[in-house]
Amino acid sequence: xxxxxxxVINWVKDYARVIEENHEMLTDLDRxxxxxxxxxxxxxxxxxxxxxxxxxxxxxxxxxxxxxxMTLLSKVGGAAGPLYSTIFIKAGTSxxxxxxxxxxxxxxxxxAAAAGIATLGKALPNDKTMLDALYPAVDALKTSMQNGTSxxxxxxxxxxxxxxxxxxxxxxxxxxxxxxxxxxxxxxxxDPGATSTYLLIKSAADAWSD
Amino acid sequence: MKKLINNPEDVVKEELQGIELAHPDLVKVFYxxxxxxxxxxxxQGKVALVSxxxxxxxxxxxxxxxxxxxDAACPGPxxxxxxxxxxxxxxxxxxxGAGVLHIVKNYTGDVMNFDxxxxxxxxxGIEVESVLVDDDVAVEDSTWTAGRRGVGLTVLIEKIVGAxxxxxxxxxxxxxxxxxxxxxxxxxxxxxxxxxxxxxxxxSFDLPExxxxxxxxxxxxxxxxxxxxxxxxxxxxxxIDPIVGDLPYKEGxxxxxxxxxxxxTPLIELYIVYRxxxxxxxxxxxxxxxxLIGPYITSLxxxxxxxxxxxxxxxxxxxxxAPVKTAGMRWGI
Numbered sequence: 001x002x003x004x005x006x007x008v009i010n011w012v013k014d015y016a017r018v019i020e021e022n023h024e025m026l027t028d029l030d031r032x033x034x035x036x037x038x039x040x041x042x043x044x045x046x047x048x049x050x051x052x053x054x055x056x057x058x059x060x061x062x063x064x065x066x067x068x069x070m071t072l073l074s075k076v077g078g079a080a081g082p083l084y085s086t087i088f089i090k091a092g093t094s095x096x097x098x099x100x101x102x103x104x105x106x107x108x109x110x111x112a113a114a115a116g117i118a119t120l121g122k123a124l125p126n127d128k129t130m131l132d133a134l135y136p137a138v139d140a141l142k143t144s145m146q147n148g149t150s151x152x153x154x155x156x157x158x159x160x161x162x163x164x165x166x167x168x169x170x171x172x173x174x175x176x177x178x179x180x181x182x183x184x185x186x187x188x189x190x191d192p193g194a195t196s197t198y199l200l201i202k203s204a205a206d207a208w209s210d
Numbered sequence: 211m212k213k214l215i216n217n218p219e220d221v222v223k224e225e226l227q228g229i230e231l232a233h234p235d236l237v238k239v240f241y242x243x244x245x246x247x248x249x250x251x252x253x254q255g256k257v258a259l260v261s262x263x264x265x266x267x268x269x270x271x272x273x274x275x276x277x278x279x280x281d282a283a284c285p286g287p288x289x290x291x292x293x294x295x296x297x298x299x300x301x302x303x304x305x306x307g308a309g310v311l312h313i314v315k316n317y318t319g320d321v322m323n324f325d326x327x328x329x330x331x332x333x334x335g336i337e338v339e340s341v342l343v344d345d346d347v348a349v350e351d352s353t354w355t356a357g358r359r360g361v362g363l364t365v366l367i368e369k370i371v372g373a374x375x376x377x378x379x380x381x382x383x384x385x386x387x388x389x390x391x392x393x394x395x396x397x398x399x400x401x402x403x404x405x406x407x408x409x410x411x412x413x414s415f416d417l418p419e420x421x422x423x424x425x426x427x428x429x430x431x432x433x434x435x436x437x438x439x440x441x442x443x444x445x446x447x448x449x450i451d452p453i454v455g456d457l458p459y460k461e462g463x464x465x466x467x468x469x470x471x472x473x474x475t476p477l478i479e480l481y482i483v484y485r486x487x488x489x490x491x492x493x494x495x496x497x498x499x500x501x502l503i504g505p506y507i508t509s510l511x512x513x514x515x516x517x518x519x520x521x522x523x524x525x526x527x528x529x530x531x532a533p534v535k536t537a538g539m540r541w542g543i
Binding site for chain 2: 008040041077082180183
């Protein structure tokens with residue numbers, strides 16, 4: 001089953017809705033180990049993305065995702081701005097000028113996105129970052145493809161893996177970002193960035209799996 | 211939340227409008243993307259200094275734009291890094307052909323956004339150098355953390371390197387000077403109360419009436435430890451000792467002593483801290499040759515203070531004393 005340009009638009013809209021519903025929860029997580037602005041920053045960014053979407057709707061998937069990324073870059077700030085814009089720009093560049101994509105394109109796009117934010121944030125697995133949700137999602141997609149799983153099921157598997165990765169950040173000691181200033185005190189808290197990343201993967205699965 | 215604001219979403223925009231109306235002789239203000247530049251920018255042949263960061267630290271950075279200090283400042287939302295498009299536009303607006311120095315406080319977001327902006331500016335043919343400020347001894351510096359935070363020393367770097375640029379030093383010389391100051395300066399802060407980010411509406415952290423946070427960051431990030439409140443002299447010692455021990459500052463050193471308010475602590479208390487800090491330093495044979503006392507790098511309404519020491523030499527003293535004319539710092543003019 002192919003994922004169309006309209007599906008991609010619907011995913012971005014759905015994620016904007018998810019952020020609107022969860023921005024307070026994200027900010028609360030960030031208050032525990034960061035600087036209490038993650039939800040507010042994501043909300044500001046995706047509100048602007050919603051305003052910009054009509055001008056992207058007739059474009060190809062690559063252009064849509066890059067357009068979302070550029071909007072986030074100029075609106076979010078903080079660390080989340082460059083990191084989330086990198087996810088969308090790298091994914092868009094990886095997919096390229098296609099009107100519909102296959103599961104394999106999506107897996108490659110997420111892999112490129114993960115590589116991009118790993119370079120930008122100089123982060124490794126288990127540093128208690130977004131990558132701890134993103135890497136497992138990429139791995140689950142690849143495994144599902146090898147097993148010949150359906151697109152819908154593969155997407156749900158990736159969301160489940162991202163969820164587990166997010167929960168696995170709780171006991172970790174942060175090594176990147178503001179949470180790292182806390183040292184051992186950062187353990188016992190779920191990483192806000194891994195949480196918003198899980199919501200992103202989950203939103204794609206919800207938008208595309210039926 | 212009780213604040214003298216209108217809509218939380220409009221705080222930064224309305225502050226910029228106020229700055230624009232108050233200081234037309236010093237600065238020009240641009241919106242969407244937001245940035246503040248010197249009224250006479252670009253100054254031809256002079257290295258331009260650009261800094262920026264989240265809002266809520268006033269007068270830093272916007273209040274330090276003007277002759278002898280910054281050429282441009284990029285204000286982000288409260289406690290959130292500005293974005294690369296702001297930094298790029300500011301960099302282009304102030305480039306006088308001698309290159310642009312980005313002064314970046316070491317926070318993950320600021321570093322990433324300035325990195326992207328510097329790349330974009332270089333793509334447009336502007337020579338850009340970046341210097342990182344990371345003077346906060348409260349944070350352990352290791353490869354396992356984001357590194358030390360940039361705090362009080364940022365103000366001193368902007369003043370001193372601003373003077374160096376004004377006297378015609380090259381981009382490379384200005385960058386080297388900034389790095390030298392960063393190597394010779396150390397800071398540490400403490401909080402008596404939390405602060406409320408306007409669009410969040412709740413205190414950034416909870417601090418009971420009889421406790422204080424030692425080693426606080428400028429965004430309400432927790433510090434080294436939370437302990438029972440102590441008298442000012444004891445608190446001053448808790449800040450001075452880790453700072454002096456870290457560089458370390460030695461007998462015979464001459465220093466600039468900067469006692470800063472986090473926003474809510476009045477001058478009367480800063481002078482009490484200053485008095486004890488001088489006594490402690492003199493006892494160690496360290497001579498205070500210059501000082502700065504007041505609210506220069508704040509965290510909204512947080513009560514508390516930070517201390518910064520900078521080891522001085524003849525060149526640094528001369529540049530510190532050089533004329534400066536900004537909204538937040540003004541002498542010699």
